[in-house]
Amino acid sequence: MKNYYYPRAFSSKRLPFSLRLLSSVSIVAATLFFGGSHAVAQVPDLGGLSGLLGKKSQKTESPPQTDDSSKSGSDANPMLGILGAVADATKEESPEEELQVGRGVAVKMFGALKPLKNPKVQDYVGKVGMVVASQGERKDLPWRFVVTDSSSLNAFALPGGIIIITRGLFDLLETEDELAAVLGHEIAHVQRKHHFNVVKQQKLVGSMTSVVGSEIAKDNALIAGFVSRATEIMARGLDKSAEYEADRDGVVLAARAGYDSTAMFSVLEKLAAGVGSGKDAALLYSTHPSPAERISSLSQVITPEIEDAAGLSAAADRLKKTLNSKQK
């Protein structure tokens, strides 16, 4: 029995194998053409493509990996094996895999970051998170939002929708709008599958020499490998372009929900001001572009729609009210 099994929420219809293989091969061919293993920025819009398929496939999702016919007969012909690995690596309809990887990473990260024992805060953050996530294309993911008891300033977006924010970063925020902006950024990473795509690309490189054992053993080893790589990526960070994209998308998601479109600027300005001790912010700074660069990048693309969304929401002071309330 799989450790992180999710009841299937989707029906079993899926695109025919030939169509999936063709799209997978062409996606990978384009990926390799444009930039190899560091092509996070140039990856031909896997996020968008998944959004396209995802809109349908959220309702009509493929069944779990084990009965995937792309793996059959792969041992006999190495070329088929490679094609199969290619199809594996770039398969769009693998939400279960994504969730398993994310939950695997979560279990590892919770070893270092413990959930804060404050139900009031957790519930509040969860609600703001769901409000923002509901504005995006993957609102049906099993989103989880958790504040962890660390003075460090960090936020993490795990594949499949687990969002972690440290108490140190949460303490920096003064309005619900700022919280929405931070969570919007993390939600955007998951929507675009930034981390998961990097994990899958690395898998492609590794699979050329992997030994094929039993299907179940292969699955578990595969997931374990993904989890290990994904955790490294959390610690190492993504391409700058992915961070800028998450900033842009995050602002939009929060603004769609009704929050202040300038709130992300406020948060970045606080980070630029160097609040928090140097060590607390060290990991954040090593995994992201500088706050000033992020502000500049975001500034370039402000549209009239986004300008119209400037101004604190009616819910802005709910953050302080919630923290100050007597309710436990």
Added chain:
Amino acid sequence: MKIRTSMQRLLVLFCGFLAVESTYAAVGAGVTLKISSLKVSPAPDAGVTTELKQGTKVTVVERKGFWYQVDSSGQKGWLKVTEVKLDSGESPTAGLAAFATGRGSTGNVVSASGSRGLSAEELTTAAPDETALAQVDAMKVNVDAALAFAKAGKLSPRQIAYLAAPTKPTNKNSKKKG
């Protein structure tokens, strides 16, 4: 001491002048990205103080919405944020704190005594904790609760398109709208 002589009055005035001027200490340095109109106030139809060439150094004093109040060699005015590129600053600059209001500007709000921060190594080598994940699952918020929460906060949802990635400016001498 009593201020008797005019020299002393001048000194007092000068000190006062310095005190006022120090509030305009550099808070965020940047450059203009294109030919820009320095406006009298943060509004598209406000009067123009002066035109700034592309690449003009400016000091950002304040932000209001998507407008920066800047100082350009002593001339003050407002520019759209789209027109300014901040100096990237490898380490956080204290300057932007001046208009990061409230707790953010009063320094370290995080109890940092003995804080080690979080290192990449800790993150990747800590012993897994499955109980914590179960706790997190128990905390999940369903969509209905979120909707009710949004309503209670009087949040008004909007239709907004995603933003495209920035493109490099093509002709540095062309005047862009805005």
